Amino acid sequence: MKPGSPWQPLWRLRVSMRWLRWLSHRQRQTLLMMLLALATGLEFLENIMFVFASSHIVGGLDADPRSFALVQAAYAVGSMLMILKQQWLSRRFGYRYYLTGALLLFMAGTVVAATSHALPQMVVARFIQGVGGGALFTSCRILVNVLFGPTARPRATRIFMIGIFSGSALGPAFAAELIDHGVWQDVFYGVLPFAALATLGAWLLLPDAEPRTDTGGPALGPLLLFGAAIVTLQAALTEARFDVFSHPLRLALVAAAGLALLAVFLWHQWHHSEPVLHLRALRHPVYLTGLAMYFVYYMISNLSGYLFPIYAEQALKIPLAATGWLNTFAALVSLAGIFVYLQVAPRLTRKKPLMVAGLVLMAATAWWFSQMPPDAGPPALAWGLVGKGLFGVLVIIPIAGLTFRALGPDEFAHGYRSKNLMRQVAGSFASALGAVLLQNRQFAVHDSLLHAVGQRPAETEHWMAAMQAALAARGFDAAQAHLGALAQLNGLIEQQARLIACEDIYRLIAVLALGAAAYMLLQRRLP
Structure with missing residues (x-):
């Protein structure tokens, strides 16, 4: 560590934590596994809290559903840009510096979001949050494979999944209680302690790695091209509600421009010798089929996640705190379902029946919610919430196990980055679509x-x-x-x-x- 380095205070703290050497190898491994679960769960926690509290945040900013779509797009664009550069940054600086810096950036964006008083500030804040937190999921999942051998990896994967679903379970009730006993800004402040703990853990627990200088340039051209394509497509979607009848030609031109930019980006990456997005390595039919099902799952899950708080609180007049706990109940059903699944999964040779059952169950859940009378209370929603909770377990866990099985060790990281890019596209698209459709239909x-x-x-x-x-x-x-x-x-x-x-x-x-x-x-x- 060079004198005067901006990392000097953190370095001294790291040196003072020599007591970690007294832990056994298994205990240090467990701490690392919990750290990766915490960092990933943090992103899920913040995103779920934001979506749950979206109507209160938009109302606090005196904005409209179209503005919510813009704010969601800002996070998605920042996240996707970071996912594209995840490999370059982790190689250039090493995972400890990279993840510590990313978490600090995420915290900075969270503070800006909490202190925002107008829509432009919130858009900037969510973009910063996306840049900081967008690649946490990708990086931590890759580190599960990098840091742990074949014998410890299954336990690391289980803890990793539990962290994701625990963050998802905590988010709605936590957001509801913070708003019910405070203001909408507390949704952002409430995330900061978890982010600070993850930042400290990343600096103290992640192993040192020598930064590589043979990583090439940052490839800003393809990055800017991809960003322009995504922003243009998101703008077309956001304006669809307002322009589809009044200015259909303008809407079509904007959408066509976005698709053309995206096509140029993909063509460039396909033919480039050192692409940002490794498309050639991901042509396996099983992987592509799994990626399509990932997209469908994230579409349905995010659309339902955006809709339920509005449906319960504003349409059925269920109190905010109760709405949050109902959402958390569904997530706890998912968490319990994971423990059961992990016990029985090794004996299930065919996963397709589970995935079909999960999708049919989600259809039944959505139909159940669509039949509720105006005076329906929380007990009437219980069976639907059980189905909503089991949907994720029966669909996403089997898909995750099957999709990447076809990829080799070298292709796994590229495949996971591409999957999380698609996750951000699907999530942003679903939330924007939900906001636009709900306002239009209402x-x-x-x-x-x-x-x-x-x-x-x-x-x-x-x-x-x-x-x-x-x-x-x-x-x-x-x-x-x-x-x-x-x-x-x-x-x-x-x-x-x-x-x-x-x-x-x-x-x-x-x-x-x-x-x-x-x-x-x-x-x-x-x-």
Whole structure:
């Protein structure tokens, strides 16, 4: 360590932790496994908390659903750019410096997000968070293979998966309690202690590695080309709700430009001798089929994850804290399902029936939610939440086991980076699609309900009279009672419109899940 280095304070702390040498080899391995699980779980925790609290964050910024799509896109773009450079950065600086720096950057972005007062600040903050946290999942999963031999790797993989699902389970309830007892900014502040612990652990526990100087240049040209393609495509999706009828040609041109940029990037990477994205190594049919199923899973999971808090809290009027705990209940079902799966998986030679069952179960869950009456309470949602929790276990764990089996050790890292790129694309697309579809459908249903109320003047007047009488009995004068009755009627129409819109999107999720189940049943590459 050179004198005056910016890492000098952390280096002194690392030297002072010589007590770690007194731990056994297995104990040090366990600490490393827990660190990788914590760092990965941190990204899942923050993203799930953000999506759960999205309506409160957007409301606090005085923004709209289109703005939420923009904020999500900023995180996705930052994350994908970092995933593309993950290999170069880890080779250039070593994993300890790289992950410590990435986590510090993630914390900086989190602080900026917590102190944001306008949409542009939040977009910048989420981009910084994406750059810092975007490659944590990829890096930590690669390190599971790098740091642990064949005998310790299964235990490391189990702890790694438990960390992911534990972060997913904690996120909704934690976000709900923070907002219920504070403000929306606390959603970001609440993540910082976990991030600080992961940063300290990365510096103290990850082994030293000599930085490599033969890594070539940073290849900024392809990186900028990819970023321009993703931003353009995301802009087309974000504006689709507003321009599809008013400016269809402009929307088509923007989408075509994004696709053209992406095609140029892929062509360049295919023909380049040292590509950022190693496409040639990932042509195996089993891997490509698994990647397609990953995309479908992340689409359905993120669309459902965005929709449920709005459906429960705003459409069914379930309190915020209860909504968070309902989401956490579903995640705990997933966590319990993992423990069961890990016990029985070695005896299951064919995983296809499990994946088909998981997709059918998700379709049934979405259909169950689409049939709820306006006064449905938490007990009525319980069976749907069990299905939602088991969906992830039955689908994503088998897919993960089958997809990368076809790749050799040298191809695994490239395959995992590509998979996580696709994860960010699917997650951003699903959240933006959910925001756009929900707003679009809600406006349409609201207009229909207003028309229906106007077609029944006698019933409407009777209801208004009864409500005005009830308000007058509470001490309101005639004018106040009339305004109060109008507000009550408008509130009921808005709630009903939101409920119908949410249930329509749940029907869409059911159709997507059934279509994916049919494809999974017919394909022959994933056994």
